[in-house]
Every structure is written in structure tokens, then in C-alpha cells.
Amino acid sequence: MALSVSCFAVVWVSLLLLFLGRLVDSEPTADKQALLGFLSGVLHSNRIQWNQSVSACNWVGVLCDDNSSYVYSLRLPGVGLVGQIHSNTLGRLTQLRVLSLRSNRLSGELPSDFSQLKLLRSLYLQDNRFAGEFPSSLTRLTRLTRLDLSFNNFTGQIPFSVNNLTHLTGLFLQNNGFSGNLPSINPSGLVDFNVSNNNLNGSIPQTLSKFPASSFTGNINLCGAPLKACNPFFPSPAPSPSNPPETPQKSSKKLSKAAIIAISVGAGIIVLLLLLILLLCLRRRNRRQAAKEPKPGTRSVVAEAGTSSSKDDIPGGSAASERNKLVFFDGGIYSFDLEDLLRASAEVLGKGSMGTSYKAVLEEGTTVVVKRLKDVAVTKKEFELLMEVVGKIKHDNVVSLRAFYYSKDEKLLVSDFMPNGSLSSLLHGSRGSGRTPLDWDHRMKIALGAGRGLAHLHVSGKMVHGNIKASNILLKTDLDAAVSDFGLNPLYGTSTPPNRVAGYRAPEVVETRKVTLKSDMYSFGVLLLELLTGKAPNQASIGEEGIDLPRWVQSVVREEWTAEVFDVELLRYHNIEEEMVQLLQIAMACVSTVPDQRPDITQVVRMMEDINRPDTDDGIRQSSDDPSKGSDGQTPPQESGTPTTAVTP
Structure with missing residues (x-):
């Protein structure tokens, strides 16, 4: 009996020593091979001395978990790394939380298998030579809180899918070559943001206007708060460079008195002829306009504004005055003309596939929404016929079209302003x-x-x-x-x-x-x-x-x-x-x-x-102060009030 107990004790102690020995000698073998593959694929200085005979957890820049079973942090800033990161190296560190390779000379595109770093929270790649478009693999790392790609050579558009990174608190993309419009980036916890010194254009989304101007400087075609306001409605064309007046060469001979008198008389005759021609043109145009005036008693479904006598003097005849007419629908509540609209202060509300919408506040205080259409492919007659149909739609749950404007270069729609937005x-x-x-x-x-x-x-x-x-x-x-x-x-x-x-x-x-x-x-x-x-x-x-x-x-x-x-x-x-x-x-x-x-x-x-509505007086339920209450996370049983249409995969 004593012998069997002694044998059991010896076996137990042996197993314990073996277990402890394995803990001491624990080694993240797969992560070690991934790190060695990464290092062998890039040039590096002597500052990195990774000895294969010791645990990777003891290497410079490498941190492991308490059991030394995986690598959770790799920090190699400014250690002289040169070249491109190859696939099937760092992408295999699936337990990695922190990756810092800043201030090296790494280049090329990021490998696509970076998308496997699902637990990564901080990624610092600034001050390198990475190139290509915004790495799509990074938009799948939904646990990222800090992402720094600044001071590299990335190009192309910043994708809207950055919004996948819902835990992001800091996004740094400055000093690259990103172009195109800036998407509406809006992770709820984003507190640090910078896209300065790129090639971005268009207006700054409202979701990003809370950041300082320094976050956007260096993008010469970017506008909107906190930068200068975007040009509304009719942007002025860029002035064409004019040729400097030529310096007249000094004549070697002075003009005679007779020549001077002849030139003066000729110039006077030319001026008189030009005045006569101008008067004839004005009379002809006035006759045309008088012939086009609607006869009394004729029913009109539109009200035309902006035809004052001062506008009649604009060169170009009836075509010019036609450009100064808004068309209002019957039963409208507004009374203003195009000049009033153009003098209004304007604020960009949004840009869509059909055009840009502006909030316009007129001088008398009226607020309307003006939609500037783009890429319209129909004639003026077809445009007006469709507007007549659309303008007749009236309902409490439909935004009424109040007026429209058509010219060769501009098509505008005027509707009511909704204070609570979209x-x-x-x-x-x-x-x-x-x-x-x-x-x-x-x-x-x-x-x-x-x-x-x-x-x-x-x-x-x-x-x-x-x-x-x-x-x-x-x-x-x-x-x-x-x-x-x-x-x-x-x-x-x-x-x-x-x-x-x-x-x-x-x-x-x-x-x-x-x-x-x-x-x-x-x-x-x-x-x-x-x-x-x-x-x-x-x-x-x-x-x-x-x-x-x-x-x-x-x-x-x-x-x-x-x-x-x-x-x-x-x-x-x-x-x-x-x-x-x-x-x-x-x-x-x-x-x-x-x-x-x-x-x-x-x-x-x-x-x-x-659908069954609440029995409260106002129909609005009160929320619980504790967001964790109110749902048990399970699908409730269906009852007789449920529609018969089933949710099918």
C-alpha cells in the first residue's frame, strides 16, 4: 500500500514538473515564424537582433501575453526597415493588438492579408513610403481605435467604408495624395482627424465640420466649414488672363494738324453711326416684346418675376430677359424674383446624384430650398411639361414644388425648407x-x-x-x-x-x-x-x-x-x-x-x-435610463397581430 502511494506521488510530481517546464519554455511558434518571414523580406539595420535560439517574446519590439502563447504587440519605429511587406508574414499575427512601423522606409502596397488582424486596435504606419489606394483590408479591422497613415504616398479616394471602423477615435491621413470628394466619415467616438495636404476637392461633409481648419488645409479645392464657404448657385467663371496692353511705339514723325482734324471728324461720324444703330436695335426689340405680351384675360398657371425696365436694357434682347424669370405655381406662398434669390445667403445642405441642394435665406427673411440640377438631358419644353405635372402634387406628406427656373446653363427647383433636415x-x-x-x-x-x-x-x-x-x-x-x-x-x-x-x-x-x-x-x-x-x-x-x-x-x-x-x-x-x-x-x-x-x-x-401601437396618451413611450434594459436579446413570439408575410432567407 505504501509503495503504491509513493509511486503515485512520483508520477504526480513528474507531471507537475513537466507542466511547469512547458510553461517556462512556452513559445509562440507560429507567430515566431511569421516575424522571421517578415524580417527576411525587408532590409534592416543592425538594431534588430532577433536570435532564433531564444523565445520571440524576448525579441526587441515584441511583446507577448502572460503565457507567452501569442504576440500581441509589435513596435519597430525608426529602425531602418526598407522595402515591401510581403504577404503571409505579419498577416499571420492574428492575435496582434498593436502594430507600429512608423518612421521607416517601407514602400509598396499593404498586403491584403492585413484583413486577418481582426483584433488589431492601434496601427501606426506614418512616415514611410507606402503607396497605392487606401488599403481596403484596413476597413475590415472593426476594432481599430487609432489609424495613422500620414506622410506616405497613398492616392485615390478615401472610401466611405472607413465608417466600418466604428470604434475609431483617431484617423490621420495628412500629407498623402488622396483625391476626390471627402466622404461623410462619422464614427461616434472620432475625436482626432486630419486630411490636410492632400488633393481633395468639393465641400466638407457636415459630420466633419466640427474639426479645426488645420485638419483640412492644403487641399486647395476643398471648401465649406471650417474653411471658406463653397460658391452657391452660379459660380463665377475663372477670369481669363488678359494680354497686357502693348506699349505704343513712338512715331518718328509728328502728325500734321490736318491729319489730326481728319481723324477727329472720322471718329465723330463713327460714334454717331453706332448710336443710331443702337437706337434702331432698341426700338426693334421693344416692338418684339410688346407683341409677346399676354392679352388681358388670358389664364396663366405661372407668375413671372424679374422683368423690370432696367433688365430690358441688358444687351442680348429677349434671351437675356428670359434668363431672369422664375416660374411659380398657382396657390404659392412666395413672392420674390431671381435677383432676390441670387442675393440670398446660401448654405449647402447636401449633394446627391441629381444635383446640389442649398438653404437660401432671402433678405426679407423667407427661407427656401433651392436644388441645382445637373446633367439634365431634356429640352426646355419637356422640362416645363414635367414641372407642371410635379407642381400639381399636393399632400401633407409630400414636399411641394413651389417654383422652377430653366436656362441653357442652369436648372433650379424651389421648394419649402424643412427645419429638422432629412x-x-x-x-x-x-x-x-x-x-x-x-x-x-x-x-x-x-x-x-x-x-x-x-x-x-x-x-x-x-x-x-x-x-x-x-x-x-x-x-x-x-x-x-x-x-x-x-x-x-x-x-x-x-x-x-x-x-x-x-x-x-x-x-x-x-x-x-x-x-x-x-x-x-x-x-x-x-x-x-x-x-x-x-x-x-x-x-x-x-x-x-x-x-x-x-x-x-x-x-x-x-x-x-x-x-x-x-x-x-x-x-x-x-x-x-x-x-x-x-x-x-x-x-x-x-x-x-x-x-x-x-x-x-x-x-x-x-x-x-x-401594427399594435402603445396605449399612452401621446403615443410616445418613455425610455429606460438603463440602456441595458428593454430587450432580452431574443426573438419575441409571434401573435395574431403579426402580418402573414414571413421573413424568408
Whole structure:
């Protein structure tokens, strides 16, 4: 008996010593090979002495976890690294949290397998010679908090997919060669931002205007707050360089008195002839204008402004005065002319596929929205006929078109100003600590308002909207929704660009470029998913690259709890899970890939109205002070009030 106990003790002690020995000699073998592969692929100075006979955790610049099982930090700043980082080296350090290679002479493009560094939080690559476009692999590192690519040779556009990096607090892209428009970058915790000294152009998005001017200097074609204001409506053409007047050569001989008198008499005759010709032209033009005046009693559906006598003296005749006319619709509430509009202070509200919208404040205090259309492909007659149809659309949930202007170079639309902006800015604006979340009942109110406005267009107006998206859903003071920018697709004919309403396009529109009532329903379904998820459909923050919002929702519903779909801001509200699931089912029916399987807008509005509403007096639920309350993260059971349309993968 004693012998067996002694044998057991010996075995136990041996196993313990063996275990302790393995702890002492623990080695991140795979990470060590990745580091050696990286170092062998670049030139380096003698400052890096990585001895293969010792643990990689003891190498210069390398830090491992407490058990020495993986490398979590690699810091090699200013150690003379030269050359390109090869694939299958640093990309294999899948547990890496910090990577600093700043102030070296590394060049080329970043390897695509950097996308495997899913746990990376800080990446410092500044002061190198990296080139190529913005590395798409970095936009998949969703845990990044600090990203510094400054002082390199990167080119191309800064992608909107930077918004994938939702934990980002610092983004430094200065002193590169980035070009194109600056996207609306808006991670909620972003506090440090710099894109100075690049080749960016266009206006600075409102989401970035909070940063100082030093963050944008050195981009000569960039404008908007905090830099100088962008030029609204009619940008003045750049002055053409004029040739300096030639210095007259001194004549070797003086003119005689007779020559001087003859020249003076000739000049006087020429002046008299020019005056006579000018008077004849003015009389002829006045006769033409008198003949074109409408006869008394003739009914006119437009009011024309800006035809004062001073404008009649503009050279160019009737064509010039025609350029000074706004066309107002009957029953309008405004009274101003084009000159008043051009004198107004203007602020850029947004740029879309059809043109740029401005907030214009006239001298008497009236505020309107002016949309400056671009790439219009129809004649003046066709333009006016379409405006007459669009101008007749009147509904509480539709933004009324008040006036329009057409000339060869400019096409303007004038509509009411909505003080609460668009659904896009309210839903995807800054999500920092000072943000007031958009609660569920207001989201339902917006969905219903937008649906009723679209129903009026489809049924009463017999009109296809053609460009449904969150930025075209404007909000009144009570957050009731109004649909804007409707019925304008015919202005572009067959030249409608394929990227119009990207993220909201129905599958069939991608091929045919023709919008229909059914394609409107697909776009409206995407809009409902946007309200439910809090995710913008035109950004790649919803999983794998290239996946759209409907497919992402389908994959989550199929593989996980349906509750994972919903916006985290809705978790603080009680007893709304059933309503959210019902609206989700309606949305998924709208985004069916088969057009004939999509419901009509009148059916959708009826189903939304049938969703069980709260019993509170004002219809608005109160939120919990604790955001962790209000949802158990599971899909609630469906009851009889749920629409029959099922969420199918």
C-alpha cells in the first residue's frame, strides 16, 4: 500500500514538473515564424537582433501575453526597415493588438492579408513610403481605435467604408495624395482627424465640420466649414488672363494738324453711326416684346418675376430677359424674383446624384430650398411639361414644388425648407454622448408618413418616385415625414447614371435603369430596414464586403436571433419587440427579388397602421435610463397581430 502511494506521488510530481517546464519554455511558434518571414523580406539595420535560439517574446519590439502563447504587440519605429511587406508574414499575427512601423522606409502596397488582424486596435504606419489606394483590408479591422497613415504616398479616394471602423477615435491621413470628394466619415467616438495636404476637392461633409481648419488645409479645392464657404448657385467663371496692353511705339514723325482734324471728324461720324444703330436695335426689340405680351384675360398657371425696365436694357434682347424669370405655381406662398434669390445667403445642405441642394435665406427673411440640377438631358419644353405635372402634387406628406427656373446653363427647383433636415442626418448623425436617440415611436411615425406620401404619388398622382432614400425623406417640426425629389427621373432620359440611389436600387433597375412602382417598393423596403437596423444601406458596415442591407438582414435572421438585426439605440425602449418584428416582416416582403411578389404601397401603409401601437396618451413611450434594459436579446413570439408575410432567407 505504501509503495503504491509513493509511486503515485512520483508520477504526480513528474507531471507537475513537466507542466511547469512547458510553461517556462512556452513559445509562440507560429507567430515566431511569421516575424522571421517578415524580417527576411525587408532590409534592416543592425538594431534588430532577433536570435532564433531564444523565445520571440524576448525579441526587441515584441511583446507577448502572460503565457507567452501569442504576440500581441509589435513596435519597430525608426529602425531602418526598407522595402515591401510581403504577404503571409505579419498577416499571420492574428492575435496582434498593436502594430507600429512608423518612421521607416517601407514602400509598396499593404498586403491584403492585413484583413486577418481582426483584433488589431492601434496601427501606426506614418512616415514611410507606402503607396497605392487606401488599403481596403484596413476597413475590415472593426476594432481599430487609432489609424495613422500620414506622410506616405497613398492616392485615390478615401472610401466611405472607413465608417466600418466604428470604434475609431483617431484617423490621420495628412500629407498623402488622396483625391476626390471627402466622404461623410462619422464614427461616434472620432475625436482626432486630419486630411490636410492632400488633393481633395468639393465641400466638407457636415459630420466633419466640427474639426479645426488645420485638419483640412492644403487641399486647395476643398471648401465649406471650417474653411471658406463653397460658391452657391452660379459660380463665377475663372477670369481669363488678359494680354497686357502693348506699349505704343513712338512715331518718328509728328502728325500734321490736318491729319489730326481728319481723324477727329472720322471718329465723330463713327460714334454717331453706332448710336443710331443702337437706337434702331432698341426700338426693334421693344416692338418684339410688346407683341409677346399676354392679352388681358388670358389664364396663366405661372407668375413671372424679374422683368423690370432696367433688365430690358441688358444687351442680348429677349434671351437675356428670359434668363431672369422664375416660374411659380398657382396657390404659392412666395413672392420674390431671381435677383432676390441670387442675393440670398446660401448654405449647402447636401449633394446627391441629381444635383446640389442649398438653404437660401432671402433678405426679407423667407427661407427656401433651392436644388441645382445637373446633367439634365431634356429640352426646355419637356422640362416645363414635367414641372407642371410635379407642381400639381399636393399632400401633407409630400414636399411641394413651389417654383422652377430653366436656362441653357442652369436648372433650379424651389421648394419649402424643412427645419429638422432629412431622415438620413437624424438617423446617422453623430452618435456621441450628446446625441438624442431616435426613439421607436418616432421611427414608426416617420415610416407611416413616408408611406402615405409615397401612396399619394402612386395612387393619386400616378407617378413613380424613382429616387427613394433616407436623404429624400424630410422631417417637419413634429418629425412627421415628407417625401421630396420625386418624379425627376424623366429629366435624365436613358442617360440615368447606374449609380443613382446606390444601396436602394431594386435588382431589376441595375440592368434596365428603368424605375417602376415595384422598384419604388423595393427602395421603400430598404428604407424600413434602415429605420430598424440604424445602418445606412450604402455603406459596407454590415459584414462582408459587397453585401447589401437586405441580404445582411436575411443572413442574421437565418443564422442568429432576429433581435440582433435591430438598432442598439432601440434596446432602451420597453415592449416594442413585437412591433419591430412586424415591421421587419413588412420590409422583407418589400425587398423581394421578384417584383410581382412585392406588396403595393397601399397594402404596406395598411399593414403599418395595423401594427399594435402603445396605449399612452401621446403615443410616445418613455425610455429606460438603463440602456441595458428593454430587450432580452431574443426573438419575441409571434401573435395574431403579426402580418402573414414571413421573413424568408
